[in-house]
Amino acid sequence: MKPPRRIAVAWSGGRDSTALLHATLVAALPLGVEVIALHVHHGLSAHADAWADFCERQTARWSRRWPIRLCVARLEGRPERGESVEGWARKERYRALRRLAMEEGADTVLLAHHRLDQAETVLIQALRGGGVAGLAGMPRQAERDGIRWLRPWLEHDPNAIAAYVRAHRLKHIEDDSNADPRFARNRLRLQVWPAIVQAFPQAATTLADTAAWAQQACACLDEFAAEDLSRMTDRHELLIAPWAAASEARRANALRHWLRARTGVPAPSSLVVRLMAELGRSGQGTWEGEGGRLRAYRGRLRWIARAPGAPMPPLREAIFAVRRAGRHVLPGWGGALLVERVREGGVPLAWLAALELRERSGGEQFQAGFGRPPRSLKKQFQAQAVPAWERDGPLVYSGGHLVFVPGLGLDARVIGLPGQPLVQLSWERKSAG
Incomplete structure (x- = not known):
């Protein structure tokens, strides 16, 4: 196989990425491969400028011996209010690394993650309820958006990397934020991991094996989802009837894969649980999601993306319980359900203990009075001269009625x-005011 013309290495300046960059330079020289070092300046630390300067000086020294160039990306934004700094930095870092690699004509980026990084990732994902995909941790290689991401040291012990650094007397920087307990990974590494290793000395290896098995399980789930969705979808819409006919496990798996394909991100567990409970029951409804809205209508579930910059509306309540009279606020529907005790002409309070709240979807029948035939909502609204702006709000169901x-x-x-x-x-x- 012909080696690539150039290859990129993500380089923070820290110990692990410095060792990986040095090893890549040594291996690339006899092959005539140019190495591009990619450094992302996050702007989150007071030392960020010093780290970039260190990388520039080190590159200048190494360039006398090896074919290397340094490319630096400076992140301009900041995390949104309430957004995880770790999550924001990771997302923006990969975006910057991809852009730099594409600009330099390198289709492969090497990352310096090792066995302990993998073990920590598995634990964190498990604690966050990441499911099988979370337990799979980081893949050794992956292709996304035209870039091949490789982690050649994912199975290596970090002690071996430390020994390599000492043997070659490699200078590197120490990121002071690695000691900051505000970050989840740091808390795990500094406070939890030592106790785990003391109780289970082979924990890193065992968790890495868990990730490998979970990756195989994910591959199987991908295959099942592809098979199921081939008969459950039509023009990117989920067909509710064949979906509802599958087993619970296959429904959940197909739903997660369909949602990720439509939204571009893993579906929150809370949304999957709601859809599993509510979608097959009525075959209609609306659910808000990150970046858009899901709408079920006439046996099909559709994802409607929200326009960029549009505010996210509050989630509409789909299940609701009323156990007493009073004013029950429903923010998602933009109003309140008023419940008043009456002696006659009312619904039994017991009927309201498990309500479903739905949008109009067409075909609903309403009986306006005793002895009168049920008619469509449209005709009932017209007969009662109900204006269009008073027809919003939820249709309230109990037991399907x-x-x-x-x-x-x-x-x-x-x-x-x-x-x-x-x-x-x-x-x-x-x-409105």
Whole structure:
């Protein structure tokens, strides 16, 4: 196989990446391969300028012996309020590394992660509920967005890397933020990991093996998802009927893969749990997600991306319980459900212990009074002269039966008999002011 013309190494200036860069230079020289060192200046540390200067000086020394060039990217932004600094830095770092590599014509980037990094990643992902994908940790190689990311030292003991640095007397920087316990990985490394190793000396190796097995499991799940989604999707929409007919495990797996393909990011567990509980029950509804909205209509689930810069609306409540009279605020629907005790003409309070809140999807039938035939909501709204702006708010269901419609009131079929606890419902829209 012909070696690449040039190869890139992600270089922070720290011990591990310095060792990897040096080893790459040694191996690349007889092959005539140019090495591009990629340094990302995060701007988060007071020492960031000094680290970039160190990399420039070291590159100048090494360039007398090896074919090496340094490329530096300076990040301009800052994490959003509430955003993890670690998560922001990682996302922006990989984005900058990809851009630099593409600009330099290098399609391969080497990363200096080792066995302990992998073990820490598995533990952190497990504690965060990352599932099988999280337990898979970091892959030894992956191709994303036109770049091949390689971790050649992923199975190596960090002590061996330290020995390499000592043997070659390699200068490197020490990142003071590695001792900051505010960061999750640092807390794990400094406070938890020593106790784990004392109790389980082979923990790093065992967790690395766990990651390898989880990666195989992920590959199997990918294959199952591809097979299932081939009959569960049409034009990027999820067909609810064939999806609901599958086993629970296959439904969840297919749903996660479909959501990731549509949104570009792993689906939050909370969203998957909600969809598993709610989607197959009615086949319709709306769910807010990061970057857009999911809408089920006429047997199909569709992802509707939100326009860039548009604010994220609050999540609409889909399941709700009413156990007492009063004003029950529903922020996602932009109003409140008012529950008032009545002697007659109300719905039994017991009916409201497990409610479903839905959008109109078409075909709903509402009975406006005793002895009157059920008619479509559209006709009922027209008959009652309910204006369009008063038709929003949730349709309230209990046990699959339509109970209440904003602007129309209670369905006659749920009216209870006098003598039992009855309540009347009404909808209060949030004031525009």
